[in-house]
Amino acid sequence: MSKHSKEGKKFLSDKSKASWHDDTLWGVRKKRDRAVSMIDDWEVLRERASSVKERVLDNLEEYILQFENSARNNGVIVHRAKNGSELNSIILNLLKSRGFTRVVKSKSMLTEECSLNHFLEYNGIEVVDTDLGERIIQFRGESPSHIVLPAIHLKREEIGETFHNRIGTPAGCSDPIQLTAAARVHLRSKFLNAQAAITGVNFAVAESGTVVICTNEGNADMGLNASAKLHIHCMGMEKIVPTFGDLAIFTRLLARNATGQAITTYTSHYTLPDEDCEMHIVILDNGRSERLRNPIFRNSLKCIRCGACMNTCPVYRRSGGHSYRYLIPGPIGSIIAPFGNCQNVSKKSQNNQNERIYSDLPFASSLCGSCSSVCPVKIDIHNQLYQWRQILTRKKQVSPIKRVVMKFVGKILASHLLYSYAGKIARLAIRISPRVLIYNRLNAWGLERELPVPPKESFNEWFRRTQKS
Amino acid sequence: MEKRRFKVGLFIPCYIDQFYPQVGIATFELLKKLGSDIGYPLNQTCCGQPLANSGSEHEALGVYAAFVKNFRSFDYVVSPSGSCVYHVKKHYDILVGSGLVPDEDVNKVRNNIFELCEFITKILGVDDTCAYFPHKVGIHQSCHGLRGLGLGRESELAGSGEGVGVVERLLSKVRGAEIIELSRKDECCGFGGTFSVFEPAISVSMGRSRVSDHIANGAEYITATDVSCLMHMEGIIRRESLDVKVVHIAEILNSSLNE
C-alpha cells in the first residue's frame, strides 16, 4: 500500500472530521463557482492569463533582468538565491549584520519551501508568522495542509485548545470571534516590536519593479508599516508579470478562484523603500530553472497558488493535505514534489531521491481532470500526473511486482486468444470459489466492495453463438 | 430505418465483454435498430488503458497496435465507454511513428472513434431512440467522457456553452424517464482504473458519496456512459445493501415498451 493511501485511510478513519473537511472545501469550490459565473468572459480571462504566463516563461531571464533593473532604480536591493540555503543565509546575514533578532513574516509558501523559520530560529532569531492560519500551525509545530487555508485540517475546538495553551484564552473557548480577537492582541505586540518584516510575493511587475502582496488580514502591511526597518520580500523567479495591464488579469482571477471573493481584502503594491527603511527582494531559483527546461512539466511554473485544484480535488478533500507529505499538497503538489525543489540543494542525486520519496503522489489521483478545468492559468495538471506515472515507471520507481504484473497483462491483452482464455478462467474462478478465497486482505477491491457477478457467457461468446452468418 | 452508408466497428471493452455482456448486447441491438451497418471484429481485446494509467504505457504498445489493426477498416468505431474512447483519442499518440502500424491507420482510428451517445446524436443525428424506462434516473457524468470528450458542460467552466450534454439530451426523450438533479453535479465516483485498488479507502469513500447523492435526490437508477464507474458503485451498493440500482445508458436507450 502506498504512503498516500495509508495516510489517506488514516485521515478517513475520523469519519465526522473527514466529512467536515470534504464539505468545507467543497463549499469553497461552490463559492468559487458563484464568483466566476458573474464574470462574463471568465474563460477568456483564463486563456489570457495562461498566455501571459507562457510568454513570461519563454523569456524568463529577460523579464527578471528588467524587473531587477526597475527595482534597483527604485532604490531596492535585489538578491538572487540559487537554492534554499542561499536564500536562508542571505536573510540571516541581513538580520545579523544589523543585530536584529525579532522578525514578523507574512504568508509565504516559498519560505516554507526553504525551511526558513527553522533556520532562523536555530540561529537565535524569533520568527512570528502573522497570518492567522500560519500562526496556528506554527504554535502546533505542524506544516500547512493547504496553500491558501493552511490550518484547514483543524476544527475550531482544536484551535481553541492551542490558543488556550499558547496565549491563554479561556479553556474550552472555541468561538471564532473571541479567538480571532485574542490573536489580534497577541500579534499586535509582535508587530510593534518587530525589527524586520519578511513577506511572500504574489506578483512582481517587471516594468516597475513592484512587488504585489495579496492578503485578507492585512498582516503583511502591518508587518511592513508598524515598526520594522528592514523589509525583505521573497519570491520565486516565476512570479514575474510584465506590466500592470497583465497584473490586472491576475488580480481578477486570483481571489475569485481561490475563495470566491471578488478580490483579496488587501492587494498591496510595494515599489519604493519607505523613509528610514531598507527594502530587499530575494529571487529564488531552487530547481525552477530545471523544471523550466523540462518540456512536459515546464508549464506547472504558471501556477499562481490559488489552491483551487486542492478544493476541487475529490481525493485531496478526502485524504487531507498532510497525506501528501509535501509542502504543496494536492494535484499541483503531486507534480512538483517528485522534482524536489523543496530541498536546500538541487543536485541531481537529490532529485532522484525525491522521485523515490514522492513516487506515490502522481498515482494518488483518479485522473478525473477537475483540477485542470478549475485552474485559472490552464495547467494540464491531470495530464502531467499521467506523464509522471510513465516516467516513474520507466525509471523503476514503482514496485518491481507491479512492473512484472503490467508486463504480463500487456502480453495477455495483446492477444485475443490469451485474453479470452484468461477471462474465462477469471469468471469461472469468481463463480465457483468460496467467498473467503476471493474476499480477503489481498483483494483490495473487495475490502469494501463486491465484485461483479460473472456471467456464464462473455459478449464475444454471445456474438459468436447468435450472430454468426 | 434505412441502412446508413458507412461501416461501424463496435468496440466492446474488456470488462464489459467479460462481466457486463448485457451492455454490449444493448449497444449492438440499439445501433442496429438505428440502422447502422455494424461489424464486430472477433479478435478485439482492450484499449490498453489499465496499463497506461498505471504508468506502463510502454507495455501497452502491443495492445494499441492490435486495436488499430482490428478497427482500421471501419469508417467509424463506436464504444459504450467514454473512458476507452478518450484513451484511444488522447493517448494513442505514442503509437504514431512507432512503426508497429502505419501512422495513417492510427490517425484514422483516433479521429473516427466515438462514444455511443455522441455517435447517436452527432453522427446519426438522432435524439429520440423511442425507448421506454419509467423510472427516476440520476446521470453520473463519467469524467473522461465529460471532461475529456466534452460530452457535456463541466461544472468547473463558467459562462455559456453547450448547455445540455448528449446523455441528458437522449435520456430526456426516453418515455417515462425522469432525470433527477444531483447536489454535486459531476464529481468523480472514485473508480479511476487501478486507482480503485491502489487507493481503496479513498476510492470507496468517493463512490459512497456519489451513491448517497443519488439516493438523497430520489434516484431509482444511476446511469452513466461508462460501466467501469457503475461497476465500482454497484460494488458498494451491493456490499451495503443500498436502495438504488445501476444501469448503463445503452440499456436504457435500448429498452422498449414490451420489456
Ligand code: SF4
Ligand atoms: S495549479 Fe492552478 S489551480 Fe492549482 S494552485 Fe496553481 S494556479 Fe491554482
